[in-house]
Amino acid sequence: MGFKESVEETPNLGGKWMVGLDALRAQDKVRIDPESTSTAHLRGSVDIDTAWLALDPQGNRWDFAIGYKHQNRSDEFIYWVETHTGADDQIAVMFRKLDWLKTWLSGAGRKLAEFDRLFVWVPSGATSFRQGSDQVRKLADKGIKYSGSKFRIPLNHKKSKP
Amino acid sequence: MKIPPRQPRFKVENFGPIQHADITFGNLTVFVGPQATGKSILLQLLKLLEDTPYIKKEFSLAGVDWSGKFTDFLDVYFGEGMHSVWSNRTSIEKNGSKIELPDLVEGKRSNRQESMFFIPAQRVLALRDGWPSAFNYYDASTPFTLREFSEHLRLLMSDFGAEGTLFPVPRRLKAEFRDLLQAHIFPGFDLKIESQHAQKRLVLTSTQEGGGSLPVAVWSAGQREFVPLLLGLYWLMVPTKAPRRKGLDWAVIEELEMGLHPRAIAIVMLMVFELMARGYRVCISTHSPQVLDAVWALQRLRDHGATPTDLLGVFDVEPTQGMLELAGKVMKRQVKVYYFDRKGGTTRDISKLDPNAGEQSESGWGGLAEFSGRANDAVARAVANSNP
Numbered sequence: 001m002g003f004k005e006s007v008e009e010t011p012n013l014g015g016k017w018m019v020g021l022d023a024l025r026a027q028d029k030v031r032i033d034p035e036s037t038s039t040a041h042l043r044g045s046v047d048i049d050t051a052w053l054a055l056d057p058q059g060n061r062w063d064f065a066i067g068y069k070h071q072n073r074s075d076e077f078i079y080w081v082e083t084h085t086g087a088d089d090q091i092a093v094m095f096r097k098l099d100w101l102k103t104w105l106s107g108a109g110r111k112l113a114e115f116d117r118l119f120v121w122v123p124s125g126a127t128s129f130r131q132g133s134d135q136v137r138k139l140a141d142k143g144i145k146y147s148g149s150k151f152r153i154p155l156n157h158k159k160s161k162p
Numbered sequence: 163m164k165i166p167p168r169q170p171r172f173k174v175e176n177f178g179p180i181q182h183a184d185i186t187f188g189n190l191t192v193f194v195g196p197q198a199t200g201k202s203i204l205l206q207l208l209k210l211l212e213d214t215p216y217i218k219k220e221f222s223l224a225g226v227d228w229s230g231k232f233t234d235f236l237d238v239y240f241g242e243g244m245h246s247v248w249s250n251r252t253s254i255e256k257n258g259s260k261i262e263l264p265d266l267v268e269g270k271r272s273n274r275q276e277s278m279f280f281i282p283a284q285r286v287l288a289l290r291d292g293w294p295s296a297f298n299y300y301d302a303s304t305p306f307t308l309r310e311f312s313e314h315l316r317l318l319m320s321d322f323g324a325e326g327t328l329f330p331v332p333r334r335l336k337a338e339f340r341d342l343l344q345a346h347i348f349p350g351f352d353l354k355i356e357s358q359h360a361q362k363r364l365v366l367t368s369t370q371e372g373g374g375s376l377p378v379a380v381w382s383a384g385q386r387e388f389v390p391l392l393l394g395l396y397w398l399m400v401p402t403k404a405p406r407r408k409g410l411d412w413a414v415i416e417e418l419e420m421g422l423h424p425r426a427i428a429i430v431m432l433m434v435f436e437l438m439a440r441g442y443r444v445c446i447s448t449h450s451p452q453v454l455d456a457v458w459a460l461q462r463l464r465d466h467g468a469t470p471t472d473l474l475g476v477f478d479v480e481p482t483q484g485m486l487e488l489a490g491k492v493m494k495r496q497v498k499v500y501y502f503d504r505k506g507g508t509t510r511d512i513s514k515l516d517p518n519a520g521e522q523s524e525s526g527w528g529g530l531a532e533f534s535g536r537a538n539d540a541v542a543r544a545v546a547n548s549n550p
Binding site for chain 1: 451458517519526531532533537538539541542547
Protein backbone atom coordinates (compact mmCIF):
# COMPACT_ATOMS: atom_id res chain seq x y z
CA MET A 1 0.00 0.00 0.00
CA GLY A 2 1.32 3.42 -0.96
CA PHE A 3 1.30 6.73 0.87
CA LYS A 4 -1.97 7.95 -0.69
CA GLU A 5 -3.90 4.78 0.13
CA SER A 6 -2.53 4.72 3.68
CA VAL A 7 -3.62 8.33 4.24
CA GLU A 8 -7.09 7.58 2.92
CA GLU A 9 -7.44 4.62 5.28
CA THR A 10 -6.32 6.55 8.34
CA PRO A 11 -9.12 7.79 10.63
CA ASN A 12 -9.94 11.48 10.10
CA LEU A 13 -7.59 11.72 7.13
CA GLY A 14 -9.97 10.32 4.53
CA GLY A 15 -10.25 12.83 1.70
CA LYS A 16 -7.41 14.91 3.11
CA TRP A 17 -4.67 13.57 0.81
CA MET A 18 -3.57 16.23 -1.68
CA VAL A 19 -1.42 16.14 -4.76
CA GLY A 20 2.17 17.41 -4.53
CA LEU A 21 2.68 19.82 -1.66
CA ASP A 22 -0.84 21.21 -1.87
CA ALA A 23 -1.67 20.21 1.73
CA LEU A 24 0.92 22.70 2.96
CA ARG A 25 0.15 26.32 3.63
CA ALA A 26 1.63 28.70 1.06
CA GLN A 27 4.19 30.06 3.53
CA ASP A 28 5.32 26.50 4.35
CA LYS A 29 5.32 25.22 0.79
CA VAL A 30 8.19 27.55 -0.14
CA ARG A 31 10.31 25.99 2.60
CA ILE A 32 10.19 22.54 1.00
CA ASP A 33 12.34 21.89 -2.04
CA PRO A 34 11.87 18.43 -3.61
CA GLU A 35 14.57 17.66 -6.15
CA SER A 36 11.90 16.12 -8.31
CA THR A 37 8.29 17.31 -8.17
CA SER A 38 7.14 14.67 -10.64
CA THR A 39 4.17 12.71 -9.25
CA ALA A 40 6.30 9.61 -9.79
CA HIS A 41 8.45 10.86 -6.89
CA LEU A 42 6.43 13.41 -4.95
CA ARG A 43 3.57 11.20 -3.81
CA GLY A 44 1.42 13.82 -2.17
CA SER A 45 0.92 15.42 1.22
CA VAL A 46 -1.52 15.63 4.10
CA ASP A 47 -2.19 18.31 6.72
CA ILE A 48 -2.28 16.45 10.05
CA ASP A 49 -2.52 19.61 12.13
CA THR A 50 -5.73 20.85 10.56
CA ALA A 51 -7.27 17.38 10.38
CA TRP A 52 -6.85 16.93 14.14
CA LEU A 53 -7.52 20.49 15.24
CA ALA A 54 -11.17 19.91 16.17
CA LEU A 55 -10.48 16.50 17.74
CA ASP A 56 -7.47 17.51 19.80
CA PRO A 57 -7.45 21.28 20.03
CA GLN A 58 -5.05 21.39 23.02
CA GLY A 59 -2.66 18.78 21.67
CA ASN A 60 0.82 19.57 20.40
CA ARG A 61 -0.16 18.49 16.93
CA TRP A 62 2.41 17.86 14.18
CA ASP A 63 2.03 19.78 10.90
CA PHE A 64 2.40 17.72 7.74
CA ALA A 65 3.37 14.46 6.13
CA ILE A 66 4.91 14.33 2.67
CA GLY A 67 5.15 11.07 0.75
CA TYR A 68 8.17 10.60 -1.47
CA LYS A 69 9.34 7.80 -3.73
CA HIS A 70 13.11 8.11 -4.00
CA GLN A 71 14.72 6.98 -7.21
CA ASN A 72 16.98 4.49 -5.42
CA ARG A 73 14.30 2.94 -3.18
CA SER A 74 11.51 0.57 -4.01
CA ASP A 75 9.25 1.77 -1.20
CA GLU A 76 7.73 5.15 -0.46
CA PHE A 77 9.14 7.25 2.34
CA ILE A 78 7.40 9.77 4.61
CA TYR A 79 8.86 13.10 5.64
CA TRP A 80 7.04 14.31 8.76
CA VAL A 81 7.54 18.06 8.56
CA GLU A 82 6.94 20.64 11.27
CA THR A 83 7.51 24.28 10.42
CA HIS A 84 8.15 26.04 13.67
CA THR A 85 10.11 28.94 15.16
CA GLY A 86 13.78 27.94 15.32
CA ALA A 87 14.67 29.02 18.84
CA ASP A 88 16.17 27.43 21.95
CA ASP A 89 12.98 27.67 23.99
CA GLN A 90 11.06 25.82 21.28
CA ILE A 91 13.08 22.63 21.55
CA ALA A 92 10.92 21.40 24.44
CA VAL A 93 7.80 22.25 22.41
CA MET A 94 9.15 20.20 19.50
CA PHE A 95 9.74 17.25 21.80
CA ARG A 96 6.12 17.48 22.95
CA LYS A 97 4.99 17.58 19.34
CA LEU A 98 7.10 14.53 18.56
CA ASP A 99 5.54 12.70 21.52
CA TRP A 100 2.09 13.61 20.22
CA LEU A 101 2.99 12.37 16.72
CA LYS A 102 4.48 9.10 17.95
CA THR A 103 1.45 8.47 20.14
CA TRP A 104 -0.80 9.16 17.18
CA LEU A 105 1.30 6.89 14.93
CA SER A 106 0.96 4.06 17.42
CA GLY A 107 -2.82 4.46 17.38
CA ALA A 108 -4.97 6.10 14.75
CA GLY A 109 -2.03 6.77 12.46
CA ARG A 110 -0.53 3.27 12.53
CA LYS A 111 -0.99 2.71 8.78
CA LEU A 112 1.43 5.57 8.23
CA ALA A 113 3.84 4.19 10.84
CA GLU A 114 4.67 1.35 8.47
CA PHE A 115 6.74 3.61 6.23
CA ASP A 116 10.37 4.52 6.76
CA ARG A 117 10.48 8.13 7.81
CA LEU A 118 12.26 11.22 8.93
CA PHE A 119 10.95 13.81 11.38
CA VAL A 120 12.00 17.23 10.16
CA TRP A 121 11.91 20.60 11.87
CA VAL A 122 11.98 23.36 9.28
CA PRO A 123 12.57 26.66 11.10
CA SER A 124 10.22 29.47 10.27
CA GLY A 125 12.02 32.79 10.32
CA ALA A 126 15.56 33.41 11.49
CA THR A 127 17.46 30.81 13.47
CA SER A 128 20.88 30.65 15.02
CA PHE A 129 21.13 26.87 15.31
CA ARG A 130 24.00 25.50 13.27
CA GLN A 131 25.23 22.11 12.22
CA GLY A 132 27.13 20.51 15.04
CA SER A 133 25.51 22.66 17.72
CA ASP A 134 24.26 21.18 20.97
CA GLN A 135 20.68 22.01 20.01
CA VAL A 136 20.87 20.15 16.70
CA ARG A 137 22.55 17.19 18.40
CA LYS A 138 19.84 17.05 21.07
CA LEU A 139 17.17 17.02 18.38
CA ALA A 140 18.95 14.32 16.37
CA ASP A 141 19.16 12.23 19.51
CA LYS A 142 15.37 12.29 19.70
CA GLY A 143 15.06 11.54 15.99
CA ILE A 144 14.41 15.03 14.65
CA LYS A 145 16.43 16.41 11.77
CA TYR A 146 16.82 20.16 12.01
CA SER A 147 16.93 21.50 8.48
CA GLY A 148 18.08 24.84 7.18
CA SER A 149 15.44 27.41 6.30
CA LYS A 150 14.71 25.29 3.24
CA PHE A 151 14.38 21.54 3.43
CA ARG A 152 15.59 19.77 0.30
CA ILE A 153 14.21 16.33 -0.48
CA PRO A 154 16.84 14.60 -2.61
CA LEU A 155 15.90 12.41 -5.54
CA ASN A 156 18.12 9.66 -4.18
CA HIS A 157 17.80 8.72 -0.53
CA LYS A 158 20.99 8.37 1.53
CA LYS A 159 19.93 4.87 2.45
CA SER A 160 18.84 2.89 -0.60
CA LYS A 161 16.34 0.08 -0.17
CA PRO A 162 15.99 -2.57 -2.88
CA MET B 163 32.90 62.10 4.77
CA LYS B 164 34.90 59.48 6.61
CA ILE B 165 36.86 57.28 4.26
CA PRO B 166 36.39 53.59 5.08
CA PRO B 167 39.56 51.68 5.96
CA ARG B 168 41.27 50.20 2.95
CA GLN B 169 40.61 46.53 2.47
CA PRO B 170 43.47 44.87 0.63
CA ARG B 171 42.31 42.61 -2.15
CA PHE B 172 44.27 39.86 -3.85
CA LYS B 173 43.29 37.89 -6.90
CA VAL B 174 45.36 34.86 -7.82
CA GLU B 175 44.86 32.46 -10.71
CA ASN B 176 46.54 29.19 -11.60
CA PHE B 177 48.90 29.04 -8.67
CA GLY B 178 49.50 25.53 -7.33
CA PRO B 179 46.12 23.95 -6.51
CA ILE B 180 44.43 27.35 -6.78
CA GLN B 181 42.60 27.97 -10.02
CA HIS B 182 40.94 31.17 -8.90
CA ALA B 183 41.17 32.96 -5.58
CA ASP B 184 39.66 36.36 -4.89
CA ILE B 185 40.33 37.48 -1.32
CA THR B 186 39.35 40.76 0.29
CA PHE B 187 41.04 40.96 3.67
CA GLY B 188 39.28 42.11 6.82
CA ASN B 189 40.86 43.05 10.13
CA LEU B 190 40.73 39.31 10.68
CA THR B 191 40.69 36.92 7.75
CA VAL B 192 40.16 33.20 8.27
CA PHE B 193 41.02 30.52 5.70
CA VAL B 194 39.33 27.13 5.96
CA GLY B 195 39.28 24.13 3.66
CA PRO B 196 40.64 20.63 3.22
CA GLN B 197 44.35 19.82 3.20
CA ALA B 198 46.38 20.85 0.15
CA THR B 199 43.86 23.31 -1.24
CA GLY B 200 46.33 26.21 -1.25
CA LYS B 201 45.66 28.02 2.05
CA SER B 202 49.28 27.96 3.17
CA ILE B 203 50.90 28.77 -0.17
CA LEU B 204 48.48 31.65 -0.64
CA LEU B 205 49.50 33.06 2.74
CA GLN B 206 53.16 32.57 1.84
CA LEU B 207 52.56 34.28 -1.50
CA LEU B 208 50.91 37.16 0.34
CA LYS B 209 54.02 37.45 2.52
CA LEU B 210 56.21 37.41 -0.58
CA LEU B 211 54.17 40.18 -2.22
CA GLU B 212 54.19 42.33 0.92
CA ASP B 213 57.84 41.86 1.83
CA THR B 214 59.77 41.08 -1.35
CA PRO B 215 62.69 43.46 -0.69
CA TYR B 216 63.00 42.30 2.92
CA ILE B 217 62.94 38.63 1.93
CA LYS B 218 65.64 39.22 -0.68
CA LYS B 219 67.76 40.99 1.90
CA GLU B 220 67.43 38.08 4.32
CA PHE B 221 68.39 35.59 1.63
CA SER B 222 71.28 37.78 0.60
CA LEU B 223 72.63 37.99 4.16
CA ALA B 224 72.38 34.20 4.41
CA GLY B 225 74.32 33.73 1.19
CA VAL B 226 71.37 32.32 -0.73
CA ASP B 227 71.79 33.05 -4.44
CA TRP B 228 69.29 31.93 -7.04
CA SER B 229 71.40 33.35 -9.91
CA GLY B 230 68.47 35.14 -11.46
CA LYS B 231 66.54 31.92 -11.97
CA PHE B 232 62.98 32.58 -10.87
CA THR B 233 62.18 28.89 -10.42
CA ASP B 234 65.17 28.51 -8.10
CA PHE B 235 63.93 31.47 -6.10
CA LEU B 236 60.51 29.79 -5.77
CA ASP B 237 62.24 26.65 -4.45
CA VAL B 238 64.21 28.49 -1.79
CA TYR B 239 61.24 30.65 -0.79
CA PHE B 240 58.38 28.10 -0.75
CA GLY B 241 60.62 25.09 -0.08
CA GLU B 242 62.27 22.46 -2.20
CA GLY B 243 60.27 21.30 -5.21
CA MET B 244 57.67 24.03 -4.84
CA HIS B 245 58.62 25.89 -8.05
CA SER B 246 55.93 23.80 -9.72
CA VAL B 247 53.25 26.01 -8.12
CA TRP B 248 54.12 28.59 -10.78
CA SER B 249 53.23 28.32 -14.45
CA ASN B 250 53.07 30.67 -17.40
CA ARG B 251 49.33 30.90 -16.75
CA THR B 252 49.78 32.19 -13.19
CA SER B 253 48.46 35.68 -12.66
CA ILE B 254 48.36 37.87 -9.57
CA GLU B 255 46.47 41.07 -8.89
CA LYS B 256 46.92 43.21 -5.81
CA ASN B 257 44.36 45.93 -5.16
CA GLY B 258 43.36 45.92 -8.83
CA SER B 259 46.90 46.12 -10.22
CA LYS B 260 48.56 43.22 -11.98
CA ILE B 261 51.77 42.04 -10.32
CA GLU B 262 54.56 40.47 -12.34
CA LEU B 263 56.15 38.37 -9.62
CA PRO B 264 59.32 37.46 -11.59
CA ASP B 265 59.95 41.18 -12.17
CA LEU B 266 59.26 41.93 -8.51
CA VAL B 267 61.78 39.31 -7.42
CA GLU B 268 64.39 40.62 -9.84
CA GLY B 269 63.84 44.23 -8.72
CA LYS B 270 66.72 46.18 -7.22
CA ARG B 271 65.14 47.15 -3.91
CA SER B 272 66.36 44.89 -1.14
CA ASN B 273 66.44 46.67 2.17
CA ARG B 274 62.99 47.44 3.43
CA GLN B 275 61.51 46.68 6.79
CA GLU B 276 59.29 43.65 7.24
CA SER B 277 55.55 44.38 7.26
CA MET B 278 54.16 40.87 7.79
CA PHE B 279 55.05 38.52 10.64
CA PHE B 280 54.40 34.90 9.80
CA ILE B 281 53.88 32.14 12.37
CA PRO B 282 54.05 28.96 10.27
CA ALA B 283 52.27 25.68 10.84
CA GLN B 284 55.65 23.93 11.24
CA ARG B 285 56.58 26.28 14.11
CA VAL B 286 57.35 23.40 16.45
CA LEU B 287 60.44 22.68 14.31
CA ALA B 288 61.89 26.05 15.32
CA LEU B 289 62.41 24.69 18.85
CA ARG B 290 63.23 21.09 18.01
CA ASP B 291 66.61 21.32 19.72
CA GLY B 292 65.24 23.23 22.68
CA TRP B 293 66.54 26.54 21.38
CA PRO B 294 65.59 28.49 18.24
CA SER B 295 67.99 28.01 15.37
CA ALA B 296 69.41 30.76 13.17
CA PHE B 297 68.16 31.33 9.63
CA ASN B 298 71.30 29.77 8.24
CA TYR B 299 70.96 26.61 10.30
CA TYR B 300 68.25 25.43 7.92
CA ASP B 301 69.11 24.29 4.43
CA ALA B 302 67.58 25.74 1.32
CA SER B 303 64.88 23.06 1.21
CA THR B 304 63.11 24.66 4.20
CA PRO B 305 60.43 27.27 3.46
CA PHE B 306 61.48 30.87 4.11
CA THR B 307 58.61 31.42 6.55
CA LEU B 308 59.91 28.73 8.93
CA ARG B 309 63.54 29.85 8.67
CA GLU B 310 62.57 33.44 9.30
CA PHE B 311 60.25 32.59 12.19
CA SER B 312 63.04 30.62 13.85
CA GLU B 313 65.44 33.53 13.33
CA HIS B 314 62.98 35.94 14.94
CA LEU B 315 62.63 33.68 17.99
CA ARG B 316 66.43 33.49 18.25
CA LEU B 317 66.61 37.29 18.28
CA LEU B 318 63.77 37.47 20.78
CA MET B 319 65.71 35.30 23.23
CA SER B 320 68.27 38.08 23.69
CA ASP B 321 65.52 40.13 25.40
CA PHE B 322 65.41 37.65 28.26
CA GLY B 323 69.03 37.24 29.37
CA ALA B 324 71.02 34.09 30.05
CA GLU B 325 68.81 32.58 32.76
CA GLY B 326 65.62 34.56 32.26
CA THR B 327 61.99 33.71 32.70
CA LEU B 328 59.93 33.77 29.52
CA PHE B 329 56.60 33.13 31.16
CA PRO B 330 55.06 34.59 33.19
CA VAL B 331 56.69 37.99 32.74
CA PRO B 332 55.01 41.10 34.17
CA ARG B 333 55.24 43.34 31.11
CA ARG B 334 54.50 40.67 28.55
CA LEU B 335 50.82 40.17 27.71
CA LYS B 336 47.80 41.40 29.65
CA ALA B 337 47.62 40.10 33.21
CA GLU B 338 44.34 38.38 32.29
CA PHE B 339 46.07 36.44 29.51
CA ARG B 340 48.91 35.45 31.81
CA ASP B 341 46.44 34.11 34.36
CA LEU B 342 44.52 32.15 31.73
CA LEU B 343 47.66 30.67 30.21
CA GLN B 344 49.02 29.74 33.60
CA ALA B 345 45.78 28.00 34.50
CA HIS B 346 45.21 26.15 31.24
CA ILE B 347 48.54 25.65 29.47
CA PHE B 348 51.31 25.89 32.06
CA PRO B 349 49.63 24.79 35.30
CA GLY B 350 52.32 24.68 37.98
CA PHE B 351 55.15 25.57 35.61
CA ASP B 352 57.16 28.58 34.47
CA LEU B 353 58.85 28.79 31.08
CA LYS B 354 62.52 29.61 31.54
CA ILE B 355 65.90 29.75 29.87
CA GLU B 356 68.41 27.39 31.42
CA SER B 357 72.04 26.70 30.62
CA GLN B 358 73.29 23.16 30.55
CA HIS B 359 76.87 22.33 29.58
CA ALA B 360 77.20 25.94 28.36
CA GLN B 361 74.25 25.46 26.01
CA LYS B 362 71.11 27.49 26.58
CA ARG B 363 67.77 25.74 26.28
CA LEU B 364 64.12 26.34 27.10
CA VAL B 365 62.66 24.44 30.03
CA LEU B 366 59.46 24.29 32.00
CA THR B 367 60.32 24.55 35.67
CA SER B 368 57.98 23.46 38.42
CA THR B 369 56.73 26.27 40.64
CA GLN B 370 56.70 23.88 43.58
CA GLU B 371 59.67 23.85 45.92
CA GLY B 372 62.22 21.28 44.81
CA GLY B 373 60.50 20.81 41.46
CA GLY B 374 62.73 20.06 38.51
CA SER B 375 63.14 21.36 34.98
CA LEU B 376 61.52 19.74 31.97
CA PRO B 377 63.25 20.04 28.59
CA VAL B 378 61.28 20.39 25.35
CA ALA B 379 61.44 16.66 24.64
CA VAL B 380 59.17 15.83 27.58
CA TRP B 381 56.68 18.66 27.22
CA SER B 382 53.11 17.78 26.29
CA ALA B 383 52.26 18.05 22.59
CA GLY B 384 50.17 21.10 23.36
CA GLN B 385 53.01 22.82 25.23
CA ARG B 386 55.47 22.05 22.42
CA GLU B 387 53.08 23.59 19.91
CA PHE B 388 52.08 26.50 22.09
CA VAL B 389 55.49 27.79 23.22
CA PRO B 390 56.66 28.87 19.72
CA LEU B 391 53.22 30.43 19.19
CA LEU B 392 53.55 32.29 22.49
CA LEU B 393 56.99 33.54 21.52
CA GLY B 394 55.60 34.66 18.16
CA LEU B 395 52.91 36.60 20.01
CA TYR B 396 55.62 38.15 22.18
CA TRP B 397 57.28 39.35 18.99
CA LEU B 398 54.03 40.99 17.87
CA MET B 399 52.99 42.40 21.26
CA VAL B 400 55.98 44.50 22.20
CA PRO B 401 56.38 45.40 25.91
CA THR B 402 56.15 49.12 25.21
CA LYS B 403 53.32 51.59 24.83
CA ALA B 404 53.37 51.07 21.06
CA PRO B 405 50.51 48.76 20.09
CA ARG B 406 52.50 47.13 17.29
CA ARG B 407 56.11 46.30 16.54
CA LYS B 408 57.55 49.02 14.36
CA GLY B 409 56.85 48.46 10.68
CA LEU B 410 54.64 45.42 11.15
CA ASP B 411 51.08 45.67 9.83
CA TRP B 412 50.18 42.04 9.23
CA ALA B 413 50.20 38.96 11.44
CA VAL B 414 49.72 35.49 9.98
CA ILE B 415 49.10 32.46 12.18
CA GLU B 416 48.73 29.09 10.53
CA GLU B 417 46.60 26.47 12.28
CA LEU B 418 46.61 28.20 15.65
CA GLU B 419 44.73 25.29 17.25
CA MET B 420 47.47 22.69 16.80
CA GLY B 421 47.81 20.40 19.80
CA LEU B 422 45.58 22.53 22.00
CA HIS B 423 42.58 21.68 24.15
CA PRO B 424 39.42 23.69 23.33
CA ARG B 425 39.94 25.80 26.46
CA ALA B 426 43.40 26.75 25.27
CA ILE B 427 42.11 27.42 21.74
CA ALA B 428 39.65 29.88 23.27
CA ILE B 429 42.54 31.73 24.97
CA VAL B 430 44.52 31.84 21.74
CA MET B 431 41.48 33.26 19.94
CA LEU B 432 41.27 35.99 22.57
CA MET B 433 44.93 36.74 21.89
CA VAL B 434 44.11 36.94 18.18
CA PHE B 435 41.46 39.48 19.16
CA GLU B 436 44.17 41.36 21.05
CA LEU B 437 46.24 41.51 17.85
CA MET B 438 43.22 42.90 16.00
CA ALA B 439 42.61 45.44 18.74
CA ARG B 440 46.23 46.56 18.43
CA GLY B 441 45.61 47.32 14.77
CA TYR B 442 47.24 44.33 13.13
CA ARG B 443 45.59 42.90 10.07
CA VAL B 444 45.45 39.25 11.14
CA CYS B 445 45.18 36.21 8.85
CA ILE B 446 44.71 32.73 10.21
CA SER B 447 44.16 29.33 8.71
CA THR B 448 42.33 26.72 10.72
CA HIS B 449 40.81 23.25 10.79
CA SER B 450 39.03 23.97 14.07
CA PRO B 451 35.25 24.51 14.14
CA GLN B 452 35.82 26.29 17.46
CA VAL B 453 37.66 29.11 15.73
CA LEU B 454 34.65 29.62 13.48
CA ASP B 455 32.38 29.38 16.54
CA ALA B 456 34.27 32.36 17.94
CA VAL B 457 34.04 34.31 14.68
CA TRP B 458 30.35 33.47 14.27
CA ALA B 459 29.60 34.56 17.83
CA LEU B 460 31.57 37.79 17.37
CA GLN B 461 29.61 38.69 14.24
CA ARG B 462 26.17 37.63 15.47
CA LEU B 463 26.59 39.35 18.82
CA ARG B 464 27.62 42.55 17.08
CA ASP B 465 24.75 42.32 14.56
CA HIS B 466 22.22 41.89 17.35
CA GLY B 467 23.47 44.72 19.53
CA ALA B 468 25.03 42.55 22.22
CA THR B 469 27.64 43.97 24.59
CA PRO B 470 31.36 43.29 25.07
CA THR B 471 30.37 41.45 28.27
CA ASP B 472 28.30 39.05 26.13
CA LEU B 473 31.31 38.40 23.90
CA LEU B 474 33.56 37.72 26.89
CA GLY B 475 30.92 35.32 28.18
CA VAL B 476 31.52 33.13 25.11
CA PHE B 477 35.12 32.74 26.29
CA ASP B 478 34.16 32.32 29.94
CA VAL B 479 36.49 35.09 31.08
CA GLU B 480 35.96 37.80 33.68
CA PRO B 481 34.79 41.15 32.27
CA THR B 482 37.70 43.16 33.63
CA GLN B 483 38.23 46.69 32.37
CA GLY B 484 41.05 45.59 30.08
CA MET B 485 39.12 42.71 28.58
CA LEU B 486 35.98 44.82 28.11
CA GLU B 487 38.02 47.38 26.20
CA LEU B 488 39.49 44.60 24.07
CA ALA B 489 36.06 43.09 23.33
CA GLY B 490 34.61 46.51 22.58
CA LYS B 491 37.34 47.22 20.02
CA VAL B 492 37.09 43.84 18.36
CA MET B 493 33.33 44.11 17.98
CA LYS B 494 33.94 47.06 15.67
CA ARG B 495 36.37 45.19 13.44
CA GLN B 496 35.56 43.36 10.25
CA VAL B 497 36.04 39.62 9.83
CA LYS B 498 36.22 37.73 6.55
CA VAL B 499 36.11 33.96 6.14
CA TYR B 500 37.10 32.13 2.95
CA TYR B 501 36.58 28.52 2.01
CA PHE B 502 39.15 26.87 -0.22
CA ASP B 503 37.26 24.43 -2.38
CA ARG B 504 39.26 21.53 -3.77
CA LYS B 505 36.65 21.06 -6.47
CA GLY B 506 37.42 23.75 -9.01
CA GLY B 507 40.34 25.14 -6.98
CA THR B 508 38.39 28.25 -6.05
CA THR B 509 37.81 30.32 -2.93
CA ARG B 510 34.37 31.24 -1.63
CA ASP B 511 33.48 34.07 0.68
CA ILE B 512 31.56 32.41 3.54
CA SER B 513 31.97 35.32 5.95
CA LYS B 514 28.33 35.33 7.04
CA LEU B 515 28.69 31.76 8.37
CA ASP B 516 24.94 31.48 7.99
CA PRO B 517 23.74 28.12 9.37
CA ASN B 518 20.79 28.41 6.98
CA ALA B 519 22.75 29.22 3.86
CA GLY B 520 21.72 27.11 0.91
CA GLU B 521 25.39 26.80 -0.01
CA GLN B 522 26.76 23.83 1.92
CA SER B 523 30.26 25.30 2.13
CA GLU B 524 28.82 28.17 4.18
CA SER B 525 26.23 26.35 6.31
CA GLY B 526 28.74 23.55 6.92
CA TRP B 527 31.46 26.11 7.65
CA GLY B 528 33.85 25.02 4.98
CA GLY B 529 33.53 21.37 5.92
CA LEU B 530 34.35 21.94 9.61
CA ALA B 531 30.77 21.28 10.73
CA GLU B 532 29.87 18.81 8.00
CA PHE B 533 30.94 15.76 9.96
CA SER B 534 28.78 16.80 12.91
CA GLY B 535 25.95 17.52 10.48
CA ARG B 536 26.21 14.06 8.94
CA ALA B 537 26.44 12.45 12.37
CA ASN B 538 23.29 14.33 13.44
CA ASP B 539 21.44 13.33 10.28
CA ALA B 540 22.40 9.68 10.60
CA VAL B 541 21.37 9.57 14.25
CA ALA B 542 18.09 11.41 13.55
CA ARG B 543 17.22 8.87 10.82
CA ALA B 544 18.13 5.87 12.97
CA VAL B 545 16.23 7.12 16.02
CA ALA B 546 13.15 8.09 13.95
CA ASN B 547 12.86 4.57 12.54
CA SER B 548 13.80 2.47 15.54
CA ASN B 549 10.98 3.30 17.93
CA PRO B 550 7.60 3.39 16.19
